[in-house]
Amino acid sequence: MIASALAGGVIGTLALATIIKAAAEAGVTRLDVALLLGTAVTDNRRKARALGYIFHFVLGIAFAEAYAGFFAIVGHSSWRLGALLGVLHALFTATVLVSVLLPVVHPRMATADTAANDITLIEPPGFLMLNYGRSTFLVMLAAHIVYGALVGLIVHL
Amino acid sequence: MRIDGYAPIEDYAVIGDGRTMALVARDGAIDWLCLPNLDSPSAFGAILDSTRGGSFTLQPALPFQSTRRYLPRTNVLETTFTTEQGSVRVVDAMTLPNDRLDPMRELVRSIEGLSGRVAMRWRCSPRFGYGREVPRCEWRYGVPVAVSGGEAIGVLNWDAGTPAWRDAGIEAEIEVAAGGRALLAVTSAYAEPLIFPGRRDVLTRLETTIDFWQSWSRAHAYEGPWADLVRRSALVLKLMIFAPSGASVAAPTTSLPEEIGGQRNWDYRFCWIRDANFMIDALLQLGCHEEARSLFWWFMQATARTVPRLHVLYRLDGGIGPAEREIDLSGYRGSRPVRVGNGAVEQTQLDIYGALFETAWLYSEGHHPLDSDTGAVLARIADHVCDVWRQPDSGIWEVRNGPFQFTHSKVMCWVALDRARRLADRGEMPASRAARWRHEAAAIRAFVEEHCWSDELRSYTRIAGGRDVDASLLMLSIIEYDDVRGERIRGTVDAVVRLLRHDDVVYRYHADDGVPGGEGCFLNCSFWLVSALARGGRLDEATALMTQLAARANDVGLFAEEIDPHDGAFLGNFPQALVHLALIDAAIAISKGRPS
Numbered sequence: 072m073i074a075s076a077l078a079g080g081v082i083g084t085l086a087l088a089t090i091i092k093a094a095a096e097a098g099v100t101r102l103d104v105a106l107l108l109g110t111a112v113t114d115n116r117r118k119a120r121a122l123g124y125i126f127h128f129v130l131g132i133a134f135a136e137a138y139a140g141f142f143a144i145v146g147h148s149s150w151r152l153g154a155l156l157g158v159l160h161a162l163f164t165a166t167v168l169v170s171v172l173l174p175v176v177h178p179r180m181a182t183a184d185t186a187a188n189d190i191t192l193i194e195p196p197g198f199l200m201l202n203y204g205r206s207t208f209l210v211m212l213a214a215h216i217v218y219g220a221l222v223g224l225i226v227h228l
Numbered sequence: 229m230r231i232d233g234y235a236p237i238e239d240y241a242v243i244g245d246g247r248t249m250a251l252v253a254r255d256g257a258i259d260w261l262c263l264p265n266l267d268s269p270s271a272f273g274a275i276l277d278s279t280r281g282g283s284f285t286l287q288p289a290l291p292f293q294s295t296r297r298y299l300p301r302t303n304v305l306e307t308t309f310t311t312e313q314g315s316v317r318v319v320d321a322m323t324l325p326n327d328r329l330d331p332m333r334e335l336v337r338s339i340e341g342l343s344g345r346v347a348m349r350w351r352c353s354p355r356f357g358y359g360r361e362v363p364r365c366e367w368r369y370g371v372p373v374a375v376s377g378g379e380a381i382g383v384l385n386w387d388a389g390t391p392a393w394r395d396a397g398i399e400a401e402i403e404v405a406a407g408g409r410a411l412l413a414v415t416s417a418y419a420e421p422l423i424f425p426g427r428r429d430v431l432t433r434l435e436t437t438i439d440f441w442q443s444w445s446r447a448h449a450y451e452g453p454w455a456d457l458v459r460r461s462a463l464v465l466k467l468m469i470f471a472p473s474g475a476s477v478a479a480p481t482t483s484l485p486e487e488i489g490g491q492r493n494w495d496y497r498f499c500w501i502r503d504a505n506f507m508i509d510a511l512l513q514l515g516c517h518e519e520a521r522s523l524f525w526w527f528m529q530a531t532a533r534t535v536p537r538l539h540v541l542y543r544l545d546g547g548i549g550p551a552e553r554e555i556d557l558s559g560y561r562g563s564r565p566v567r568v569g570n571g572a573v574e575q576t577q578l579d580i581y582g583a584l585f586e587t588a589w590l591y592s593e594g595h596h597p598l599d600s601d602t603g604a605v606l607a608r609i610a611d612h613v614c615d616v617w618r619q620p621d622s623g624i625w626e627v628r629n630g631p632f633q634f635t636h637s638k639v640m641c642w643v644a645l646d647r648a649r650r651l652a653d654r655g656e657m658p659a660s661r662a663a664r665w666r667h668e669a670a671a672i673r674a675f676v677e678e679h680c681w682s683d684e685l686r687s688y689t690r691i692a693g694g695r696d697v698d699a700s701l702l703m704l705s706i707i708e709y710d711d712v713r714g715e716r717i718r719g720t721v722d723a724v725v726r727l728l729r730h731d732d733v734v735y736r737y738h739a740d741d742g743v744p745g746g747e748g749c750f751l752n753c754s755f756w757l758v759s760a761l762a763r764g765g766r767l768d769e770a771t772a773l774m775t776q777l778a779a780r781a782n783d784v785g786l787f788a789e790e791i792d793p794h795d796g797a798f799l800g801n802f803p804q805a806l807v808h809l810a811l812i813d814a815a816i817a818i819s820k821g822r823p824s
Contacts, residue, residue: 095419098378103420114329179329181369181424191329191429194368194382194422202368203421204378 072226076139077132079225083218084131088124090214100204102196102211107169110193111177134160135222142226153223154216161215165199165208233278234561235259237484237798238782240275241296241305242464245322245437246471248333249480251275251802252305252320254294254783256287263356263379264333264418266470266477267497267544269568271354271381271416276483276566277557282355284414286318286337289347289401296784302441303463304434305784314344316404323433324440331415331423336434338411339388341404348404350388352414353397354381358555358568365393371424372398382422384430386411448514452819453771454778454811460785461808462514465507468805470544474522475499475530476507477544479789479801485563486790486800490745493563495570496789496801498541498549499530502624505583505590506809512594513816524591528602531584535605536612538584540577540626541570549573575622576631581613582640585647586707592656603657610648611661614668617641618675624700629742633692635680636700638672639709645669681716687723688716690737697723698737699753705760706813712763721760729757730793732776748790748799751780755810762817770818777811787811 094100106116108130109123138156142148174180174195181192199208229236239254250272251260259275261284262268273281292311299306304321319338323330339348354363356376363374363381372391374381385391388410389400402410413430415423425433444466450458468477478500483493504527511520530546531538541549552571559566588606592598598606617638620631645665652662679692690698701720705712728735733749734757754777761770780796781787787807789800 095378098419101378101380101417101420101422106420110329115327116325116329117327119329181371191423191425193329194373194380194417194424196421202366204375 072139072143073136075226075228076135076222079138079222080132080135081128082225083135083221084128086221087131087214087218088127090217091210094206094210100200100207100210102200102203102207107173107177107193107196110179111173114179114191131218135226138219138222139226142223148223148227150220150224150227153219153221153226155219156223157215157217157219158212160219161208161212164215165211169196169200170198230255232561234275237560237788237800237802238796240782240786240802241298241784242467242480242786242803243303243305243320243322243335244467244480245324245333246467246469248322249467250320250322250335251481252307254296254307256285256294256307256309256318258284258320258335260481261335262480262497263381263416265544266480268418269357270359271356271379273355273359273557275481276560277359279558280355280359281557282353282359284335284337284350284352284354286339286348286350286412288313288316289349298460298463298784299438300442301445301459301463302438303467304438304441308342309346311344311346314346314406315342316340316346316348317342319434321434321437323430323437326433326436328429329423330433331413331425332418332420333416334425334430334433335414335416336412336430337414338431338434339402339404339409341406341408343406345403345405347401349399349401350412351397351399352381352383353395358566359557360555362396365396365398368422368424373422374398378419380417380422382415382417382424384413384415384424386427388412448516450514452815454774454815457778457781457785458514458812458815461811462510462516464786464803465510465805465808466516466519469507469519469523470499473545474519474526475542475544475546476504476523476805478503478541478806479804481801482568483557483563483566484560484788484799484801486747487563487745488561488799489563490747491563491565492743492745492747493559493565493567494801495552495568496804497544498570498573499526499544500541501527501531501538501580502583503806503809505587506806506813508587509590510809510812512590513812517594517596520591520594521596524587524596527584527587528605531609532605536608538580538609540572540575540580571628572622572626575626576619577623577626578613578617578619578621578637579624579634579640581609582643582647582707584609585644585651589647589650592651592654598651598656603651606648606651607658607661610645610657610665613641613644613648614664617668617672625698625736625741627741627743629740633679634698634700635676635688635691635694636698636703638676638680638692639704639707642669642672642676642709643707645672685723685727686719688720690739696737696739697727698739699724699728699734699750699756700736702753702756702760705763706756712760713765717760718764721757721764724757724760728753732773732780733791733793748792750790751777751787751807752789752804752810755807755814758814759810759817762814762821767818767821770814774814774818777814
């Protein structure tokens with residue numbers, strides 16, 4: 072199950088990242104996961120994007136393993152259950168992980184305690200990441216449902 | 229002085245970062261800026277609709293006079309406002325990234341009090357999507373942010389007043405005392421979060437931007453006649469090279485009219501094959517080998533998709549240009565329609581084959597030998613030219629009532645086959661087909677000499693069997709079609725002077741071209757006349773004309789596509805690459821003082 076979860080994590084994250092990027096290019100959202108994650112460790116744009124993609128896949132695999140653990144506990148796995156977990160995952164990501172925790176730990180993200188004075192800051196995502204566009208949460212939700220469904224499907228196989 | 233909210237075209241200067249360009253008016257308004265790229269929809273488009281287009285104004289609150297210059301050898305603009313209360317200097321730049329966490333695009337406006345105390349006001353009112361989209365006005369921890377779809381603009385200010393949103397624009401007033409400084413930075417993002425830089429980072433980028441332009445200018449020195457204008461032309465042409473791909477844009481604007489109130493309003497934010505030819509020639513002459521190499525390979529890559537047939541123009545990313553459409557803007561001083569995309573993409577223009585081969589020849593001559601794969605591709609194109617040169621086309625001026633048998637197009641087909649033969653002789657193209665190219669080149673020459681010459685006019689004619697001339701025939705001298713001091717070339721130059729010249733400027737033709745309305749004199753044709761005169765050994769005439777034309781530049785050394793011969797007002801898209809390329813060629817032709 073660990074191996075299948077790893078495969079599901081890679082494929083699911085690939086699909087998730089593709090959906091978000093496509094939505095960004097279509098002008099629906101300004102969410103750029105790779106830039107957000109990568110700039111936590113470097114202020115070099117190019118390196119940030121490359122590192123951010125790696126971080127994103129590591130996180131995607133970690134979440135897929137967590138999904139697999141949940142499937143093991145309940146003794147059932149399917150793409151439907153994966154999609155349901157994807158909904159919870161999207162809510163957690165949009166409300167806690169990216170909106171609250173990321174600005175706290177991100178050294179280059181503006182918070183209520185900082186102002187753009189003498190350091191370069193990245194625009195914070197805001198509640199439900201709505202700062203990046205009003206449809207951002209819907210994009211996130213759709214992407215995570217696809218991610219969860221793929222993880223559930225691959226773990227089930 | 230603005231008319232109905234529109235500044236004269238000659239009142240604009242341009243700043244840019246190799247990805248996009250902004251037009252800054254003499255009164256401090258930025259009325260044109262496309263984001264994130266040159267060919268993206270505008271965020272500031274007041275030059276095409278003064279009420280709905282969006283702009284960034286910055287000027288004294290009292291009546292003022294202004295003078296401008298570029299900081300020496302840079303694309304950084306300095307405007308000095310003088311009022312009864314004192315004077316203020318504003319430095320405008322689009323900063324260059326430094327590989328750190330830079331904004332995707334950044335427009336910096338630095339304000340410095342020189343004397344007295346001057347009340348200044350500024351207002352940034354972006355309207356994304358060519359004025360269609362009024363943005364949502366929000367705040368991010370004290371930073372005003374305008375958002376629409378995947379686009380966003382943040383306006384950071386340091387000591388430039390207390391900004392407030394009003395009518396979907398962020399604005400403030402400040403009083404600048406002598407020695408006082410304030411700073412505004414507009415950062416933009418597309419498909420990513422905004423970056424909010426600190427003041428120190430903004431100022432550092434401004435300094436490194438100035439340093440970059442100065443070192444670039446030093447590396448591409450030109451010390452011949454009209455050096456200031458040639459240097460300014462080189463700098464503005466560098467701005468028109470889209471750095472991510474190496475393609476060069478014909479002009480950074482769309483639909484600035486060829487006649488006030490007229491319909492001749494076109495989108496020039498694409499790369500034309502023939503412009504790229506002139507561009508590579510100029511870049512090599514100015515020693516810009518990196519830019520020439522980049523443009524040449526963009527050229528070969530873009531055309532590879534359609535070989536052996538070429539398109540007239542390509543998008544900056546190398547794709548085929550989008551179809552022409554009209555958008556709902558009121559147009560510069562009511563000049564409608566406003567178009568995006570360019571219908572010429574669907575035309576057949578045979579002269580572009582000559583432009584391609586002239587480019588390859590010049591590139592090879594510039595110590596960049598062609599590899600065998602490139603030579604093979606060019607051979608297929610040369611064979612295609614042999615097949616199609618007899619067809620009529622829309623010609624260099626992209627007439628919309630054609631096709632016709634344009635003399636210029638035939639001659640450029642001859643250029644294609646002549647240069648193919650020369651490259652084959654040099655071993656850079658397959659020699660096995662050179663005999664056919666030589667044979668067809670001779671056939672083209674015979675056609676031109678028999679059908680495109682008028683004994684009555686003592687000139688080559690605009691079209692085969694025609695009875696009028698065309699300024700494009702001046703190119704026959706520039707591309708060495710025949711002896712530049714010979715009777716036929718000299719007669720053609722004289723005919724252009726006699727029939728198309730008005731004072732120091734030249735109309736391109738007087739024929740019907742299928743588009744209603746009139747137009748001004750084309751400045752590139754005027755500079756081509758200088759080049760033709762100089763190459764023909766008529767240096768005194770060339771020098772006198774060049775001196776007159778140089779005086780037609782605006783206060784910062786820039787030219788639009790056309791000029792109204794009666795009042796000297798600029799017309800058409802601005803600044804136009806082809807005019808500055810022709811200016812460089814003319815200055816160099818005079819400096820060489822001999823036929824090339």
